[in-house]
Amino acid sequence: MLKEIKALLWKDIVLEWRHKYALNGILLYTFSTIFICYLSFEVLHARVDQFSWNALYWIIILFTSISTVAKSFIQEKEGRQLYYFNLVRPQSIILSKIIYNSGLLVLLAVLAFGVFSLVLGNRVQDPGFFVLIILAGTVGFATTLSLMSGIASKADNNGMLMAILSFPVIIPVLLMIIKLSRNAIDGIARSESLDELLTLLAIDMIVGTLAYLLFPYLWRS
Amino acid sequence: MFSIKKSWWKILGVLLTAYALLGGLLMEVPRLAILNETIRNLYYHVTMWFGMIILLTGSLVYSLRYLSSKNEHFDIRAEAYAKAGCLFGVLGIVTGMVWARYTWGEFWSGDPKQNASAIALLIYFAYFILRSSFEDPQQRSRISAVYNIFAYFAMIPLLFILPRLTDSMHPGNGGNPGFNYFDLDGKLRMIFYPAIIGWTLMGVWFASIKIRIQDIRLTQDL
Numbered sequence: 001m002l003k004e005i006k007a008l009l010w011k012d013i014v015l016e017w018r019h020k021y022a023l024n025g026i027l028l029y030t031f032s033t034i035f036i037c038y039l040s041f042e043v044l045h046a047r048v049d050q051f052s053w054n055a056l057y058w059i060i061i062l063f064t065s066i067s068t069v070a071k072s073f074i075q076e077k078e079g080r081q082l083y084y085f086n087l088v089r090p091q092s093i094i095l096s097k098i099i100y101n102s103g104l105l106v107l108l109a110v111l112a113f114g115v116f117s118l119v120l121g122n123r124v125q126d127p128g129f130f131v132l133i134i135l136a137g138t139v140g141f142a143t144t145l146s147l148m149s150g151i152a153s154k155a156d157n158n159g160m161l162m163a164i165l166s167f168p169v170i171i172p173v174l175l176m177i178i179k180l181s182r183n184a185i186d187g188i189a190r191s192e193s194l195d196e197l198l199t200l201l202a203i204d205m206i207v208g209t210l211a212y213l214l215f216p217y218l219w220r221s
Numbered sequence: 222m223f224s225i226k227k228s229w230w231k232i233l234g235v236l237l238t239a240y241a242l243l244g245g246l247l248m249e250v251p252r253l254a255i256l257n258e259t260i261r262n263l264y265y266h267v268t269m270w271f272g273m274i275i276l277l278t279g280s281l282v283y284s285l286r287y288l289s290s291k292n293e294h295f296d297i298r299a300e301a302y303a304k305a306g307c308l309f310g311v312l313g314i315v316t317g318m319v320w321a322r323y324t325w326g327e328f329w330s331g332d333p334k335q336n337a338s339a340i341a342l343l344i345y346f347a348y349f350i351l352r353s354s355f356e357d358p359q360q361r362s363r364i365s366a367v368y369n370i371f372a373y374f375a376m377i378p379l380l381f382i383l384p385r386l387t388d389s390m391h392p393g394n395g396g397n398p399g400f401n402y403f404d405l406d407g408k409l410r411m412i413f414y415p416a417i418i419g420w421t422l423m424g425v426w427f428a429s430i431k432i433r434i435q436d437i438r439l440t441q442d443l
Contacts, residue, residue, distance in 0.1 A: 144375075151368055154364050155354045155364070161350070161351065161354060164347045168375075172379050199378075206375075210374055210375075214371060218364060220363075
């Protein structure tokens with residue numbers, strides 16, 4: 001199974017590298033959104049306070065994640081899915097997708113954090129902890145969204161469906177992240193936010209287990 | 222046990238609901254600061270939420286049974302229970318909003334439980350939209366069952382964990398007077414528990430009518 005996951009991961013990375021337009025498209029999408037946010041505040045001569053900073057950052061990451069992960073199953077053609085179905089276990093497929101998407105989203109979120117701080121000013125007093133939150137949070141995003149992308153790819157109008165299916169189920173993760181990153185922004189002692197970090201990790205575990213158990217039923221068609 | 226052809230449980234449901242409606246308005250209630258007479262909403266708002274949770278759990282059980290047996294009839298049941306549960310969810314949120322208007326001052330006060338319940342309803346509306354976007358009935362049943370199970374377990378942290386992390390304005394949270402020690406005198410319990418059973422039976426009845434129609438449609442098709 002480990003071998004299968006490794007092979008599938010390698011395939012995804014190579015595929016992404018060959019079709020650079022997708023990766024570049026997502027990068028441009030994130031940066032233009034950040035720039036639009038910056039300009040919208042700039043035109044009012046308003047400074048972004050820490051609360052708006054926090055909410056804006058995570059909303060941008062949420063939308064970027066949805067567009068990034070949406071393509072993970074939708075891009076694969078029917079015939080190729082049948083080929084995988086005969087070749088590997090469904091669990092390996094969902095695990096490889098989760099790992100791949102997590103890596104991609106962490107990379108994107110950290111990059112976006114850099115650009116965001118550059119144009120809107122860095123409000124985070126504890127950047128190390130903030131990056132840790134990005135890590136824990138984007139894994140939750142990637143897990144939930146990977147399963148949702150699998151569901152949406154089976155339906156007929158999958159673009160909109162992906163968004164409406166994902167929004168409500170991702171809110172618990174999103175709210176925990178925003179609360180946690182507020183602590184990181186205010187520079188509160190890390191031990192204070194341990195409880196919430198554990199809750200976030202627990203939610204990650206729950207959605208991960210669910211995705212692992214439910215995906216085989218999705219796959220069989 | 223709850224066969225559509227038997228009528229005892231329907232009569233019981235109507236009687237219990239009527240008892241809760243009348244008794245809830247007429248019987249003596251404990252006097253509590255802030256709550257005063259609005260404590261009577263406990264009989265309607267809270268019991269409807271309990272009914273909703275029970276019905277949605279029923280929907281979850283049928284989705285699980287569908288995935289393990291691939292029997293279309295289970296999927297019909299899952300959908301019908303989800304619909305009945307959502308009806309109580311909407312009623313519960315409306316009664317809660319009316320209550321909040323007189324207790325907290327606003328229809329929507331941004332209480333964490335209020336927000337969480339609105340999100341929970343969004344999840345089930347997404348479930349119905351997902352169902353309607355499939356042409357092939359078998360694919361529809363299987364994939365919406367997967368989403369139903371996932372959504373239910375994503376709802377649990379929403380309804381039970383997140384509101385506890387911040388102070389809620391609901392009675393019993395954040396230093397507000399609660400019901401717990403008044404429950405002990407049994408005045409509230411005498412209506413509270415029958416009302417839960419009554420609403421749940423009514424919901425099962427709604428669902429069973431829908432199930433019957435859909436079952437007939439399914440067998441006619443085949």
